[in-house]
Amino acid sequence: MVRVILLGGGNLASHLAKAFSNSSEIELTQIFNRTLSHIIDNKDIAPVTDSLDELLEADICVICTSDAAIDCISQKLMHKNCLIVHTSGATSMDVLQNKRKGVFYPLQSFTKDAVIDFSKIPFCLETNNAEDYLLLEKMALAIATKVYTMSSVQRKKLHIAAVFVNNFVNYMYHIGEDICNKNGIPFEVLYPLIQETAEKIQYLSPKVAQTGPAVRKDKKTVALHESQLEANEKLIYTLLSEAISNNN
């Protein structure tokens, strides 16, 4: 039984509170938030408090606040003997000044009110000693199945990769939708292709899966497409086509 205190009242904290309280491996000892009203709905699953001075004994404190608040909260936990972890992808472990520290980062974009199935979400774990790693891993495996060891440096690189495969991919969808809207084409025509593209790379490396005029070096089609695009979309089309041609 791992005794866990959860600090934070946001979206991720609320999902984690539910998952922890549903696990037989975890005792959700307490939930803290500066604004009590944000966590009061959780009072049936664990004791709630808005005072850091009233924290109970636990094995792990999970700081699940905004990135900016991690430093401040961790300093107020300097007297605690337990493992202190944060849940931020963009924050180094060493922002925590506690003796026993770690990172417990679920890689996913959380949509408010959506049901979250942690068994499908990868968790990236880091600690500064092997014993604490086992403890953190035990907590992670109580609610998740995909658990990875990842250093702060790797996590930063992963965040950049995620910008490409999530934020920039979504922007490609945005441009696709714009082109459809301008031409009276329902965007839903593209859903199956979008889905297939996302699924294919799970069994075929994207380098091998690349198709289209740029990788075929079909300059005629590339030029035809460019001639129909507006300034901004044309710039993107040209840069990405050149990169694909040169990289494959």
Next chain:
Amino acid sequence: MVRVILLGGGNLASHLAKAFSNSSEIELTQIFNRTLSHIIDNKDIAPVTDSLDELLEADICVICTSDAAIDCISQKLMHKNCLIVHTSGATSMDVLQNKRKGVFYPLQSFTKDAVIDFSKIPFCLETNNAEDYLLLEKMALAIATKVYTMSSVQRKKLHIAAVFVNNFVNYMYHIGEDICNKNGIPFEVLYPLIQETAEKIQYLSPKVAQTGPAVRKDKKTVALHESQLEANEKLIYTLLSEAISNNN
């Protein structure tokens, strides 16, 4: 019962032959290919031939060859009275010089040997008269459920949109994989995020679904990421981040 002659021996033709022969609404009258050996395996589901002079009577001839061969084959079918359609996304209907003509374009990237479920693939249909449209639609609905009316102009625009949501998206995956490989991170960590990004836009417009440092105008994170990227990837990161910042 729609009588269909299929012309072509490639990947799509082979998938269509199976689907047509499995439909109770369609009589697959004949399959033609210049090289008989490519279609000989189909001789149990329909008569095969390598001679255009031996084509039987039918309601629709489906030209399912390379784009370059469409013009040539359609000219050799000038004497036929039936509806002549091609299956190319990138080719205008008017490349066909036949009196009754149309387009029957399945929007999907076909992987050789993969099982194709036409019920999930959108078909874009075009003809030059309403009566032929009904005939073509009847054939399409015999094997598909997602059927859209689309002019040659719209189809060209759709092809450009598909380059963004398929080819360019795959290239974003490629860059993401490169960053992972260079840093000892298993690319599979990103699969759930990739999947969620692709699914989300089916209920939320990509314009609304946009997340990440660029849309938050978080210049500090953007600069931090740029400083860690190599020349080519940095160019792409900068251009896309600026476009997202300016467009949202």
